[in-house]
Amino acid sequence: MKELKTPISQEEIRQLHAGDAVLISGLALTGRDNALKYMVETLIEGPKPLATEDEQILRELKEVLAGGAIYHSGPIVKKQNGRWSFVSAGPTTSARAELYQDKVIAAFGLRVVIGKGGMGPRTLEACRQQGAVYLHAIGGAGVYNAARVTEVLDVIKEKEFGLPEAMWKIRLNKLMGIVTMDAHGRSLHRELAAAWDDRLAGLTGN
Amino acid sequence: MNLPANSDEILSDGRLQDALFELIKKTSSELPADVEKALLQARLAEEQGSTADIIIGIFLENIQAARSAQAPLCQDTGLPTFFIDHPRQFSTATLTKIIREAVCRATQEEILRHNAVDPVTGVNSGNNMGDGFPAIYFRETEKPVLEVSLLLKGGGSENVSTQYSLPYTALKAGRDLKGVRLVVLEAVAKAAGMGCPPGVLGICIGGDRSGGYGEAKRQLLRPLDDINPDPTLAEMEDSLLVKANLLGIGPLGLGGKTTLLGVKIGKLHRVPASFFVTISYMCWECRRRTLSWQQDGTYVIST
Numbered sequence: 001m002k003e004l005k006t007p008i009s010q011e012e013i014r015q016l017h018a019g020d021a022v023l024i025s026g027l028a029l030t031g032r033d034n035a036l037k038y039m040v041e042t043l044i045e046g047p048k049p050l051a052t053e054d055e056q057i058l059r060e061l062k063e064v065l066a067g068g069a070i071y072h073s074g075p076i077v078k079k080q081n082g083r084w085s086f087v088s089a090g091p092t093t094s095a096r097a098e099l100y101q102d103k104v105i106a107a108f109g110l111r112v113v114i115g116k117g118g119m120g121p122r123t124l125e126a127c128r129q130q131g132a133v134y135l136h137a138i139g140g141a142g143v144y145n146a147a148r149v150t151e152v153l154d155v156i157k158e159k160e161f162g163l164p165e166a167m168w169k170i171r172l173n174k175l176m177g178i179v180t181m182d183a184h185g186r187s188l189h190r191e192l193a194a195a196w197d198d199r200l201a202g203l204t205g206n
Numbered sequence: 207m208n209l210p211a212n213s214d215e216i217l218s219d220g221r222l223q224d225a226l227f228e229l230i231k232k233t234s235s236e237l238p239a240d241v242e243k244a245l246l247q248a249r250l251a252e253e254q255g256s257t258a259d260i261i262i263g264i265f266l267e268n269i270q271a272a273r274s275a276q277a278p279l280c281q282d283t284g285l286p287t288f289f290i291d292h293p294r295q296f297s298t299a300t301l302t303k304i305i306r307e308a309v310c311r312a313t314q315e316e317i318l319r320h321n322a323v324d325p326v327t328g329v330n331s332g333n334n335m336g337d338g339f340p341a342i343y344f345r346e347t348e349k350p351v352l353e354v355s356l357l358l359k360g361g362g363s364e365n366v367s368t369q370y371s372l373p374y375t376a377l378k379a380g381r382d383l384k385g386v387r388l389v390v391l392e393a394v395a396k397a398a399g400m401g402c403p404p405g406v407l408g409i410c411i412g413g414d415r416s417g418g419y420g421e422a423k424r425q426l427l428r429p430l431d432d433i434n435p436d437p438t439l440a441e442m443e444d445s446l447l448v449k450a451n452l453l454g455i456g457p458l459g460l461g462g463k464t465t466l467l468g469v470k471i472g473k474l475h476r477v478p479a480s481f482f483v484t485i486s487y488m489c490w491e492c493r494r495r496t497l498s499w500q501q502d503g504t505y506v507i508s509t
Contacts (some may be wrong), residue, residue, distance in 0.1 A: 021260075034328070073281065074281060074282065074319065075281050075319075076281045076283075076316050076318075076319045077316070078276075078316045087277050087278065088272075088279070088280065088319075089281050090280055090281055091398050092282065092362065093362040095400055116362075116458060117362070117398070117399045117400040117458075118399060118459070120397075136458065136460065138261060138268075138458070139399075139402040139458050139489070140265065140268065140280045140360075140402050140489055140490055141264055141267075141268040141280075142268065142272070142273040142277075142279055142281045142282075143268055143275055143277050143279065144264060144267055144270040146277075146281075147271065161333070162320055162323065162329070162330025162332065163319070163320045163330070164320060164321070164330070165330070166280075174493055177462065178257065180460065187457070188461075189398075189399070191455070192454075192455075192459065192460070193398060195454060196395055196398075196453045196454050196455055197395065199452060199453050199454055200391060200392065200395045200453060201447055203391055203452065204388045204391055204392070205378075206377055
């Protein structure tokens, strides 16, 4: 099993190949539907100069995401004595982020996208060009994955996006995933889908 | 059993709310025994050390961890859906109120995720209350017992659920049971890894568009090892399970022999012009339980 710790260099990423099992540690950010839309439409492509709040968020995101990891996850969280923790936090379906993910990879120098279900050609191309990988985490394993989130450092847009869609700045300790899209243009999802499309044609006589 | 004409008092003394809270907690944190057993069997079918074997191993680890921590198996607790069979005397308005209170409490105690988002304003209500949220379906029954079934189904699997209108020319699927089989297999292939396979299919043949989705979801309440009383549907369930598992999609869509854990089929009469096939895709964490509540306040929750 290979290990990664953020911040991650492009060289480390290029050494990974589709099929590798990886344990990832270090700072990361959760981001899903609302968060990715906001990053692209406001922070990256929105009119400049940015509003003060957005400018501050941009600075904070740059620190976490440069050489870093984004986790497609909408956690169940708990606040005790003023401190947040993750109760259940597996990956969410990444396909919905296809419209935005490539731009976020390029703009922030993101190295790892953690999610489930795989992504499409835009993200695959961004992984190849920018030096990033898609890490497939274990879907449905909410408690298993939450146990690998050892610290919650901050929450961004908590009120506006709601708890599941807010951006949570977290520390990971050996979160497990499988590289299914690498920086060499290979996608296991594309290869597997071709195989089962053939089998579907066989089974349905089409 | 003799019931007072107005049973609000029986319902409202807090005991039913406590029982419903326990139903929600157990459904969210403990996978039904038949589903866990099916996963254990599925693992035996996979090659040792394969990706599928490793993934199912982590599934089982998560089941243990959630049970011992009494924490949600999956962070996505869906749009909590209640199917209720109630004796005549029970007020559905009162039952609705008590269910909503139990859902609010479960949300506060981190058993359900904040999941109710206003589609127009984008605001998350923060307590799982909203229009049609939670979903509650009532049926009056002759039985003296109140039965409340809860289904927790995440958005990933709901998104890949689908409805076909036969004939479906892309697959040369006609308006017959052969056509039904073809579109079901396509739905499984299209869902790929996005619905968190190995999944369970609830299927409705016939009905109108809304009725089909309702019945398909209701089919998911059936235990995996029950046998459909209709022999034609029983045969379809078995053969579709075998065929879908030949697709090779495997756990989480990363390849393997286990793509589905079960197929459950119901039917509704259709009008001559329509032939709908509705497929409700449930993820590997088929979270469903039934509370059977007697009017003396004693109750059991299904295993």
